Amino acid sequence: MEKGLLNLLNIGFDTPIELLIDKNNIPHKFRDCSFGNYIPDENYPSQQEAKEKLIEFVSSLNEYNKSGFYSKFTKKLLKRRKKPKSIYIDGGFGVGKTHLLSAIGNAYHGKVIFLSFSQLMYLIAYFNLLPLIEKISKFDLVLLDEFELDDPGDAMMGINFIREINKTDTVIVATSNTTPVALGGREFDMMVFKERIGSLINFFETLAIDGKDYRVTKAPKTQYESSKKTLKELFLGYKTNGRGKLYAEFGDFIKTIKDIHPVRYINFNEKIDAVFIENLRKFTDDELLDALRFTYLIDILYYGSVDIFISTDIQLWDMFSDDLKDGKFKNKIMRCLSRIAEKGVFVNTAS
Ligand SMILES: Nc1ncnc2c1ncn2[C@@H]1O[C@H](COP(=O)(O)OP(=O)(O)OP(=O)(O)O)[C@@H](O)[C@H]1O
Numbered sequence: 001m002e003k004g005l006l007n008l009l010n011i012g013f014d015t016p017i018e019l020l021i022d023k024n025n026i027p028h029k030f031r032d033c034s035f036g037n038y039i040p041d042e043n044y045p046s047q048q049e050a051k052e053k054l055i056e057f058v059s060s061l062n063e064y065n066k067s068g069f070y071s072k073f074t075k076k077l078l079k080r081r082k083k084p085k086s087i088y089i090d091g092g093f094g095v096g097k098t099h100l101l102s103a104i105g106n107a108y109h110g111k112v113i114f115l116s117f118s119q120l121m122y123l124i125a126y127f128n129l130l131p132l133i134e135k136i137s138k139f140d141l142v143l144l145d146e147f148e149l150d151d152p153g154d155a156m157m158g159i160n161f162i163r164e165i166n167k168t169d170t171v172i173v174a175t176s177n178t179t180p181v182a183l184g185g186r187e188f189d190m191m192v193f194k195e196r197i198g199s200l201i202n203f204f205e206t207l208a209i210d211g212k213d214y215r216v217t218k219a220p221k222t223q224y225e226s227s228k229k230t231l232k233e234l235f236l237g238y239k240t241n242g243r244g245k246l247y248a249e250f251g252d253f254i255k256t257i258k259d260i261h262p263v264r265y266i267n268f269n270e271k272i273d274a275v276f277i278e279n280l281r282k283f284t285d286d287e288l289l290d291a292l293r294f295t296y297l298i299d300i301l302y303y304g305s306v307d308i309f310i311s312t313d314i315q316l317w318d319m320f321s322d323d324l325k326d327g328k329f330k331n332k333i334m335r336c337l338s339r340i341a342e343k344g345v346f347v348n349t350a351s
């Protein structure tokens, strides 16, 4: 088989799980994000303020973890005094939270791990909290994107994670996953965060970023496209860029992601520039778990800048049953739809 043409059997998901943790560095999509190319909107001074605060944070963290000539003991004493405060960045859609989070990671000289909140949940489920803390505390800095407050159980797990991490030398910068400010959502989310996190709030400095969705105002138009070609033609014609391309039937695809643990999905981002899914059909009410795995995978692919091509005889919006779209995991499902809409190419096979 031509190099770079992958199917579900030869993609390979067998990286030792311990190594997968180290693969969680700044995602492909955000790897070029810096403070320099974050352009604050003059109409929203909180953007410039956040940028300055975060630049300051990175330099104090660099200072804190700098290896110097102090003895280990003195360094420990100094460290205890000066450990920089963790930061919680709150703001509406597309104001550049993940950009800034990645800029921090790119500017910091030490060991950093980038995780989405969903990834963290799967890692805790896989390793259990304390063994995971032991692995994560070897990093100086945890960048935790999209802290979700809507599910109290998950929020509690996240908060327990923060509590344990705070006992170590590791510092966290988290971003929120908030509802639009226009709906009064942000103040509410901040309140819920503060309430859920209780006294741990003292470990955090909170930064609120106002503004408009950059994707809508500045970024090139990214509505999903329809294609007249067949999916196979698109697959064969797609030029890869350093990684491979994967073609699979929807049914086989869902079966594969069911059989491997979601902590391994990150392998897709290592291996492919594009995925081609043939014959997607609707997720029905009783396929919640499959639907959630799929939405999680789309999150991962989005971070990995993996192009998504789908053939189907339904509309994007109808991909999930109404009950799924309206249910407990509404946010995850809506995020998935918007991410596919941003990146996806659709081949309509309806006759
Ligand atoms: N001020 C800015 N200057 C330059 N690029 C920006 C700025 N704000 C956002 N972007 C770019 O716009 C896109 C969306 O930003 P980003 O993903 O960081 O927003 P977000 O606040 O994390 O959104 P979401 O709430 O959807 O997670 C990214 O490609 C990012 O690089």
Ligand SMILES: [Mg+2]
Pocket (backbone or CB within 6 Å): 097, 098, 099, 145, 146, 175
């Ligand atoms: Mg984001």
